[in-house]
Structure formats: structure tokens, C-alpha cells
Amino acid sequence: MLLPVHYLTSYLTAVVLLGSVVTAKSYCQPTQPCWPSVKQWKALNASTNHRLIQVTPLARPCYLNITSDECGLVQSIYYDAAGRTDSPGASFWTNYETCGNKDCVMDLLVPGLVVGPGSCELGRLSPYALVASSPKDISAAILFAKRYNIKVVIKNTGHDLQGRSSAPGSLLIWTHEMKHKKYYPRFDACGAYNQPAIAIGAGVQGLEAYTFADSVGVTIPGGHCPTVGLAGGWFSGGGYGFMTPLYGLGVDNVLQVTLVTADGVTRVLNSCSPDRELFWAIRGGGGGTWGVVTEVVFKVYPQQxxxxxxxxxxxxxxxxxxxxxxxxxxxxxxxxxxxxxxxxxxxxxxxxxxxxxxxxxxxxxxxxxxxxxxxxxxxxxxxxxxxxxxxxxxxxxxxxKFIDILPIASKWDSELSGVSARMSSRLIPKSLFNSTNSISKLADAILEGYALNIPPGSPQSQVPLLASLPIFIVMEGPYNHQDNSETAIHSAWRDMYWFVYYQNGWTKNLAELAPIVSSAVSVAADPLRALTPGFGTYFNEADVDEKDWKSAFFGENYDRLLKVKKKYDLYFILMILMG
Ligand SMILES: Cc1cc2nc3c(=O)[nH]c(=O)nc-3n(C[C@H](O)[C@H](O)[C@H](O)COP(=O)(O)OP(=O)(O)OC[C@H]3O[C@@H](n4cnc5c(N)ncnc54)[C@H](O)[C@@H]3O)c2cc1C
CATH class of the missing domain: 3.30.70.100 (Alpha-Beta Plaits)
Structure with missing residues (x-):
């Protein structure tokens, strides 16, 4: 059975992605005898240059003392996407910190309880995290997890909108501090390029990459959001941004990836490496599943x-x-x-x-x-x-130059973090733009979805924050970039004009809305799904309950991706939901 992410229990983790071979796999959990002893965790800490920490939920200081200075600090960044990325104990959306009724979440938006009810618990957050600094300590952590059958989760910013960077009872590899950057006036991985490039560490976020590129007089492709991590989920899931029509998706601009695979081996992937299949898979097959990326080399372009x-x-x-x-x-x-x-x-x-x-x-x-x-x-x-x-x-x-657009775009690009939320989405094929009749049908379907997401008179329509949620239309595809099987990105991306999505949410004090809005936002994309049969969506910004997820997220690449997965992570130590 395919378990939606919010129904996961602490003891059984659904393995649905790339996992038709196993419908569920049990990992060792903290309450079980198989869980390593404190002494064994200490040994891991010693072997990783003391980079192991116990994870503290972001809001814990407020559960301890609501009037403390520390709690004041937490409150000041609670709804700030950038502030959240600095904590291994936080996700962009708080439902991905929550497991059943266990969490440590605050609600400052709706008057009422600021913290609680209940005590501060880890929920979906990992008990331990490796604050990764090198392939060597990542390798040690992966091999430790493999030895004790512990699920490994990788988090960069925690911005994942499907909750793929948190899982209960997992060992977290947190790449946020891997911030190195290097400019190559000429980068030549395989004799095929020999043009300017920039290498960034796995923890480099959008604005940091744009600022560095600007300082050396070039432009690096990236997303809209200054806090998304370019070398984590963004590029591996596809990666669109302001420059996509001109230069293609994130995956089209990757020259080389360095990662540590589930066997603890560090591999350098490019188009002439022995692991070419893995290089193909990681460019579109998603984050968190192929290995822990430590560095990505991107093509860069002249400023204009x-x-x-x-x-x-x-x-x-x-x-x-x-x-x-x-x-x-x-x-x-x-x-x-x-x-x-x-x-x-x-x-x-x-x-x-x-x-x-x-x-x-x-x-x-x-x-x-x-x-x-x-x-x-x-x-x-x-x-x-x-x-x-x-x-x-x-x-x-x-x-x-491109970096100058960020302050302007922030007016229409901001999304609320620090709340619980869900989304649904669809890529829209070019063919629907051929006639006024099909454009009219497209407009009707988009608006039908809007009405399904926030039906007049529904509980969500009574909450101003939710009632005002818009429809999002992204009009930036890799219009002039064919793929020729170079990457694992869904072929729908090569035949689309628009990407449309809906969001809906709830706060801790409105928890009773969770099932209502989750189901509403899920069905909101139904009119577009019906209008675009066999097409797909962008799985970095998608419905965790997408029914036809294999086809919608991976298209014709699914079987080939599964083969690569089994070759490099046969024991499914690196496992995420549908990705
Ligand atoms: C506010 C906001 C704006 C956005 N804007 C855009 C946009 O303009 N364009 C766009 O394409 N997308 C956009 N997205 C979606 C974004 O691409 C995804 O949320 C993406 O998954 C974020 O990647 P991350 O590494 O920052 O997040 P994380 O949550 O840290 O990770 C996301 C996934 O990547 C994996 N991962 C992270 N680091 C590594 C690593 N080092 N090695 C292997 N796997 C790793 C995680 O396990 C997880 O599966 C936006 C999201 C948000 C929240």
C-alpha cells in the first residue's frame, strides 16, 4: 500500500519511490534493540571529526520557556525561509517536522496557543545529524547507518515541498555548511566543453551562488528563491528559473557531480566517467536517492x-x-x-x-x-x-544583470514558510496553446482547480490567510533545449509551456483543517490532470498524494531509473517518498 507521507508511523517507512521491488522496508528505530548504543554513536562522532550532533527542533527553546531571549530569537525567524535553513531541526513547511501527533511546532499566526498542546518531540526530525564537511565523514556516516539498518536522510535547506528531507528515526546528513565555491575560467570535464564554470559545495544557496558568480563577472543558472539550495534538490529534480528559456533547466547546465554513494565510495560523475548512468539519473531523477552530493559544477554565462x-x-x-x-x-x-x-x-x-x-x-x-x-x-x-x-x-x-531581478521578483515570489502546507501541480503542454478554444479550456480548468482548492463557504475560505492563496503560473520552460536522453528529466519538460500549481495549508491552531485542505489541494489539479492525460508534473513542487506518480513524476524514465537505483543502493539505505 502506498502510504501518504503524513501517515507514516515511526516504525514502518513506506518505500514507494523507485521501489516497486519492495512496498515497504523496515528500518531500525530508536525504540528498538537494534538502535546503536550511546557508545556506538560516540564512536561515529569520533570517526567523523566530531561532526555528529543531536537534533534540536527549532521551537524547543519556546517549549522550555516562552519568555526566554532564546525563544524571542526563534520567534523572530520562525516564518523566515532563510532563518529556517540554518537549523537542522526545521523544514520549510512544519508538517514535515511532524509525525502523527508528535511535533515541536509553534503557531504565532492565529491567536491562541503559541506552543503545544503536548510536549516538544522530534516528530519527523532525525535524532542525530552529521554536520557534513567532507566526503570522508559522509562516507563514515553512511556506512554506520548501513551497519545498523538506519534510514539515511539528506537535508540541505529543508525546502523540499514533499518532505523528502526528513524522516522519523533516520540519520540526517546535513550538507548546509558545505559552502565552498570555485570559478573555473575554463572547465573541461571530458574534452567536450572547455568553457567557464563554477563549482559549488552542496550547501550553497541561491543568493550565495548568484553573489559569487556576480563577483567573478558571470551568471549562474538558478531558481527564483534566494534560499533554495542549487546543488541539492533544485538541480537533481530539474531546476527552473529566470534563465531557463535562455539556457535550459538546472539539469541542462550540470557538467560534473561529486557524490558519496550508499557503499561509502566517493564518485566523480560526468559524461565520460564510468558511472555515466548515475550521472544521467541524478540529473532529473531527484535528490536524496542516489547518494550524498558534495559538489556540483555548473556552466556559467556572460552577464547581460x-x-x-x-x-x-x-x-x-x-x-x-x-x-x-x-x-x-x-x-x-x-x-x-x-x-x-x-x-x-x-x-x-x-x-x-x-x-x-x-x-x-x-x-x-x-x-x-x-x-x-x-x-x-x-x-x-x-x-x-x-x-x-x-x-x-x-x-x-x-x-x-540577472542578480538585479531578485528584489523585484521577491514581490510576487514569496511563499509562506513555518506553516504546514501541501500543494498540487501540472505541467501544461504546448499543444493547448494552439487555438483560442484550447486556451479557453485551459483557463477553465485552471479556475476550476482554484474553486476546488478554496470552495466558497468551505472552512478554508473563512480563514483570511488561506482564502487569499493564489493560483501560481510559471511561464518559463527550457523552450529551446532538447534533451537527447542526456538527462533523466521527465520528457514533458521538453514539450511544455507552463507549470501551474496550487497550495493550501494550516497552522497548529487550525490542525482540524489539515485533512480538509490536504484533500482539497490534491483534487485541485484534477481538472488539469484530466485536460493533459499522460503528461506530467514537476516533482519538486507536486502533490505527495499524486495517484499516478510513477508516470507523472518520472514518465518513461522510471524503469531505467529503478535499474540505476538497484545498482547503486541495493539495500535502499537512501530512501525517500516518491523521489
Ligand atoms: C520558496 C521556494 C521557492 C522555490 N522556487 C523554485 C524555483 O524557482 N525553481 C525550482 O525549480 N524549484 C523551486 N522550488 C522547489 C525546490 O527546487 C525544491 O524544494 C528542492 O527540493 C529544494 O532543494 P533543497 O536542496 O534546497 O532542499 P532540501 O529539502 O534540503 O532537499 C530537497 C531534496 O534534495 C535532497 N538533497 C538535498 N541535498 C542533497 C545532497 N547534498 N545530496 C543528495 N540529495 C540532496 C534531499 O534529500 C531532498 O530529497 C522552490 C521551493 C521553495 C520552498
Whole structure:
């Protein structure tokens, strides 16, 4: 049986990903006699240069003393994505710190209990973590876990939206402190490239990589979020970002990966290494399952000017529900009609829309400001058409280089961390953009999903934080990058225009909403699933209850990936849910 992540018990871990061979595998748990003694943990600590720590949940100081200075500090960063990444005892979403009714989670958003009920417990967090600094100590930790049949979990930032970087009773390998960076004016892994590249350690986060690239005068591909780790889940799951239309996905830009596999061996993977199949698998087959990455070498590009067109409009509270739906349908249709022109300009974009707002932005490489008004006239006409119901503005900003877009994009890109949440999503094929009829069907399906996620009158529609959750549309695919089986990314990525997703959530004081919103957000993608049969989704930002997950996440690559998995981790020591 396939167990959803939130139903996992402490004693039995569902092994569903790449695991048709085993439906469930038991790992040794802290309450069992097989669990290593304190002396044995101390021996591991000594053999890893004293890099082993006991994991403390982020909120523990507040459970101990709500008025302490330490608790004040925790409260100040509790909803801050960056602050959370600095703690091995935190995840981006708190449901991935929770196991059943065991957790150590706070709720500062809804007045009521700040901590509790219950005591501070590890929940899904690992009892011990290796604060990784080198392949050598990672290897020692993996072999220790293998010896005692303990599940290994790898965490970089904890931003994983499917909870793949935490698991109860596991040994955590925390790569956050592996922050080295090196610029190569010419990098030549196999004689095929010999161009500039940057090597980054497994713990380097988006902004750190962009800032370093900027300091040596180049641009490194990355995601929108400054705190996502580029060398962990982002690249291995695919990795889209502002530069994807121009330079391809994260996986298209990886020249070399160094990782420690489940046998404790450090391997350098590139297109001419003996482990080429593993190099293929890790570029699209997901994080956490092939080994512990210690370093990734990315292609880099010359810095270049670009133009941003960003917009932020509020939908009037006077809009009737029918008016708001017509407005949103017109908005989606307008964006879809602009898609071919934006692709020709190598433009990337994302938008959020709800009954309360339409916001987002485009980034166009180049300096040709005079072309902008015409390129964006469909959108400016839309704003004018709905002048009576929309209040806001749009701004055109010439920028010197890619890093300058981050402060602008943060206006439409921010997502709430420190709460519990779920999502569902779908990649949208090019073919749906061929006619006004199919675009209309696409817009209807997107809006149907919105209504399923937050039905009028539902409990979630009564909570302002949840009622205002938007639909997210990402309009940046690897439009001009074919794959030729170089990577394991789902082939749907090579045939898509958009990526659409929904989110929903709950807080500790609204825990009774968890099953309601989890099921609502899961079915929200059904209209898009029905409209795009056989297509897929981006499994880094997907539904943990995706029914057709093998096909939706991995497509035709699943069997080949499973073969690689069995070759490099036969005992499934590195195991995550559906990834
Ligand atoms: C706010 C936000 C914005 C986002 N924006 C984008 C975006 O613009 N583009 C995009 O493509 N995605 C985006 N994502 C999704 C993001 O790519 C995934 O959440 C990704 O899994 C995060 O990777 P991480 O390493 O930072 O997180 P983690 O939770 O630490 O890890 C994610 C997965 O990778 C594995 N992993 C981590 N480090 C290693 C390692 N060293 N070796 C092997 N496996 C490892 C983990 O085990 C886990 O399975 C966003 C997510 C968030 C929360």
C-alpha cells in the first residue's frame, strides 16, 4: 500500500519511490534493540571529526520557556525561509517536522496557543545529524547507518515541498555548511566543453551562488528563491528559473557531480566517467536517492542586461464572484496569447492570481526598451479593460544583470514558510496553446482547480490567510533545449509551456483543517490532470498524494531509473517518498 507521507508511523517507512521491488522496508528505530548504543554513536562522532550532533527542533527553546531571549530569537525567524535553513531541526513547511501527533511546532499566526498542546518531540526530525564537511565523514556516516539498518536522510535547506528531507528515526546528513565555491575560467570535464564554470559545495544557496558568480563577472543558472539550495534538490529534480528559456533547466547546465554513494565510495560523475548512468539519473531523477552530493559544477554565462516588466493589481472587494471569474479568465487567456511572443524574446515569467489580486512579472534579456510597450500591449490592454475592478500598477525596469531581478521578483515570489502546507501541480503542454478554444479550456480548468482548492463557504475560505492563496503560473520552460536522453528529466519538460500549481495549508491552531485542505489541494489539479492525460508534473513542487506518480513524476524514465537505483543502493539505505 502506498502510504501518504503524513501517515507514516515511526516504525514502518513506506518505500514507494523507485521501489516497486519492495512496498515497504523496515528500518531500525530508536525504540528498538537494534538502535546503536550511546557508545556506538560516540564512536561515529569520533570517526567523523566530531561532526555528529543531536537534533534540536527549532521551537524547543519556546517549549522550555516562552519568555526566554532564546525563544524571542526563534520567534523572530520562525516564518523566515532563510532563518529556517540554518537549523537542522526545521523544514520549510512544519508538517514535515511532524509525525502523527508528535511535533515541536509553534503557531504565532492565529491567536491562541503559541506552543503545544503536548510536549516538544522530534516528530519527523532525525535524532542525530552529521554536520557534513567532507566526503570522508559522509562516507563514515553512511556506512554506520548501513551497519545498523538506519534510514539515511539528506537535508540541505529543508525546502523540499514533499518532505523528502526528513524522516522519523533516520540519520540526517546535513550538507548546509558545505559552502565552498570555485570559478573555473575554463572547465573541461571530458574534452567536450572547455568553457567557464563554477563549482559549488552542496550547501550553497541561491543568493550565495548568484553573489559569487556576480563577483567573478558571470551568471549562474538558478531558481527564483534566494534560499533554495542549487546543488541539492533544485538541480537533481530539474531546476527552473529566470534563465531557463535562455539556457535550459538546472539539469541542462550540470557538467560534473561529486557524490558519496550508499557503499561509502566517493564518485566523480560526468559524461565520460564510468558511472555515466548515475550521472544521467541524478540529473532529473531527484535528490536524496542516489547518494550524498558534495559538489556540483555548473556552466556559467556572460552577464547581460535585461528588462523587467512587473505588475501588482488588487481586485476590488466589490467584484461579484462572476465578475472576478471573468476577470481571471481574461487574465489567463491574455497570458496564454502572449506566450509565443515571450518565447521568441526568451522571456521568463511567473504570475499569481486569485479573487484578490493579479501580480507577477516578466524578465526579457536585452536592452531594447522600445520593443517593450508593443510586446506587453495585450497585458496593458487587459489592465485598462478591467480598470473598474483593478487597482495597481505595472513597472518597466532596465536591469544591468540577472542578480538585479531578485528584489523585484521577491514581490510576487514569496511563499509562506513555518506553516504546514501541501500543494498540487501540472505541467501544461504546448499543444493547448494552439487555438483560442484550447486556451479557453485551459483557463477553465485552471479556475476550476482554484474553486476546488478554496470552495466558497468551505472552512478554508473563512480563514483570511488561506482564502487569499493564489493560483501560481510559471511561464518559463527550457523552450529551446532538447534533451537527447542526456538527462533523466521527465520528457514533458521538453514539450511544455507552463507549470501551474496550487497550495493550501494550516497552522497548529487550525490542525482540524489539515485533512480538509490536504484533500482539497490534491483534487485541485484534477481538472488539469484530466485536460493533459499522460503528461506530467514537476516533482519538486507536486502533490505527495499524486495517484499516478510513477508516470507523472518520472514518465518513461522510471524503469531505467529503478535499474540505476538497484545498482547503486541495493539495500535502499537512501530512501525517500516518491523521489
Ligand atoms: C520558496 C521556494 C521557492 C522555490 N522556487 C523554485 C524555483 O524557482 N525553481 C525550482 O525549480 N524549484 C523551486 N522550488 C522547489 C525546490 O527546487 C525544491 O524544494 C528542492 O527540493 C529544494 O532543494 P533543497 O536542496 O534546497 O532542499 P532540501 O529539502 O534540503 O532537499 C530537497 C531534496 O534534495 C535532497 N538533497 C538535498 N541535498 C542533497 C545532497 N547534498 N545530496 C543528495 N540529495 C540532496 C534531499 O534529500 C531532498 O530529497 C522552490 C521551493 C521553495 C520552498
Amino acid at each position: 542586461a535585461l528588462i523587467s516588466f512587473d505588475f501588482e493589481y488588487t481586485v476590488s472587494a466589490d467584484a461579484t464572484s462572476a465578475n472576478a471569474t471573468s476577470l481571471l479568465k481574461d487574465f489567463i487567456t491574455t497570458l496564454a496569447a502572449m506566450q509565443p511572443r515571450m518565447m521568441a524574446l526568451n522571456g521568463s515569467a511567473s504570475a499569481v492570481l486569485s479573487n484578490y489580486q493579479v501580480a507577477g512579472g516578466y524578465v526579457i534579456p536585452g536592452k531594447n526598451l522600445s520593443a517593450i510597450p508593443k510586446a506587453f500591449s495585450p497585458l496593458t490592454s487587459f489592465f485598462a479593460r478591467w480598470n473598474g475592478l483593478l487597482t495597481g500598477n505595472h513597472t518597466i525596469t532596465p536591469l544591468e
